[in-house]
Amino acid sequence: xxxxxxxxxxxxxxxxxxxxxxxxxxxxxxxxxxxxxxxxxxxxxxxxxxxxxxxxxxxxxxxxxxxxxxxxxxxxxxxxxxxxxxxxxxxxxxxxxxxxxxxxxxxxxxxxxxxxxxxxxxxxxxxxxxxxxx
Numbered sequence: 001x002x003x004x005x006x007x008x009x010x011x012x013x014x015x016x017x018x019x020x021x022x023x024x025x026x027x028x029x030x031x032x033x034x035x036x037x038x039x040x041x042x043x044x045x046x047x048x049x050x051x052x053x054x055x056x057x058x059x060x061x062x063x064x065x066x067x068x069x070x071x072x073x074x075x076x077x078x079x080x081x082x083x084x085x086x087x088x089x090x091x092x093x094x095x096x097x098x099x100x101x102x103x104x105x106x107x108x109x110x111x112x113x114x115x116x117x118x119x120x121x122x123x124x125x126x127x128x129x130x131x132x133x134x
Contacts, residue, residue: 034123035059038094040115044132051101051132055115057094063120064089069099071113079106086117106134 035057042053055067070081080101089095101113110133117125 033060035061035064035117035119035125037115037117037125037128040128040130042099042130049102049104049134051103051113051130053099053130055097055099055117055128057097057117057125059089059093059117059119061119061121061123062091062093064092064117065120066118067097067099067115068118069101069113069115071101071103071111073106074110079111101132103132103134108134110134 036059037055038058039056040053042051044051057064064086066083066085068081068083071079073079084099086097089097097117099115103111110131112129112131114127114129116127
């Protein structure tokens, strides 16, 4: 399609070149933008040993692909990293995504987690962070 448009524009320029009039072409360029996390919240359930929360997002490209939740211990070692497909959110520009971190097998320590979204073009959202203690 792009090639066809370029050929047509070139032909029009050749046809009007000798007419003495000025021709201006405006070619729309698609706006590509990364998804963004607009708000998030979480809470720790110490009885059932999990962190539960939600992420609110904006996806200008209507093409969310994955949510990544990465948990790191106090030494900086990755304890767990989950990447979840967001196929159900395809075609949606904003909404809320639930997440959960099951820490039943974690040793006593302070943990930090990072969450970010990725769209199908590979653009990554702003990361958000949280922490909890086991």
